[in-house]
Amino acid sequence: MSAEVVSHAVGARSSLKTRRLPKWTPAGVAGAAVVIALLAVYLPGAGGPVLTGIAAALIFLIGLTVLSAAVENGRAARNRLATSLVYAAFVLALAPLLSVAYTLLVKGSDRMSLYFLQVSMNNVSAFDNEGGAYHAIIGTLEQAGIATLITVPLGVLGAIYIVEYGRGRLSMLIRFFVDVMTGIPSIVAGLFILAFWVLIVSPYFNNGRPQYSGFAAALALSVLMLPTVVRSTEEMLRLVPGALREGAYALGIPKWRTILRIVLPTAAPGIVTGVMLAVARACGETAPVILVAFGNPAINFNPFSGGQESLSLFVYDQAGAASKYAPGRAWAAALTLVVLVLALTVAAKLLARRNKLGR
Structure with missing residues (x-):
């Protein structure tokens, strides 16, 4: 070289x-x-x-x-x-x-204590230093739980129809209305349940008188949760590879069984995330609860009878009260709401992961 x-x-x-x-x-x-x-x-x-x-x-x-x-x-x-x-x-x-x-x-940590989580605001005015958010925690858990039980099956089944079965105008129409419902203000959902359930349906079960209840609030929250669950589930189902479906069909597995045992478990983590986003939104809504649950300073374990409080409504009431003790209760209740939603999200994620590993 x-x-x-x-x-x-x-x-x-x-x-x-x-x-x-x-x-x-x-x-x-x-x-x-x-x-x-x-x-x-x-x-x-x-x-x-x-x-x-x-x-x-x-x-x-x-x-x-x-x-x-x-x-x-x-x-x-x-x-x-x-x-x-x-x-x-x-x-x-x-x-x-x-x-x-x-x-x-x-x-929120200034007022947060075990006492705050164990007592209600029954017979306690905004100008007293006592009182807690126990009644609001019960209301939030019951309302969000009932709304989730109503919304998740409907939302998942609707998304399955759109992705796996829906063809033509009906599928496009369902998707269009889901998109429209996504932008509906919460006050509109509350007014709808007020006009339909509280004023028309509930009098048949309450001697002809309208009945405000936590169940009515759960119905309003389910209206708000449904489009989020449908859209998130639809997107997760579309991400499942088509080869998994084709392999199952080649083995002679029926379509419904393929969806139940292969498609849904594969998309489960994303579906759980969408459901928890909907639950978080429902827990933070105030307007529907004011319209159809009316609030209640006392503990009410029965969501089908009488007014019921929620953490978001409790924060709203305390934040607007002209008292030096009310803001502390409002911040503590807001912290409780965030921690509650975080705990539910982590629990749902761990449950979905455990089920996936178990398979």
């Missing part, structure tokens, strides 16, 4: 190697950006923490891009800029959630 060929190969190999910034460079630039922002914005009093954070982010983006362009090359600088923008978008999306969680923990 001649000297020219060797030198050319060495030159080509060295040209493929580019200079790279050390791994600690982004962290160092971020620290320098924070220091500069504090000295230029926060300490002189030109802005608060938010403006200081924005200034630090801009300094970081500009500094890292310029440093990368000077040491590496233009392509690496653009890549670092795009990566930094993606991380910044993630932080901006996560910030409101963390802010809400932090606020709930700080303000």
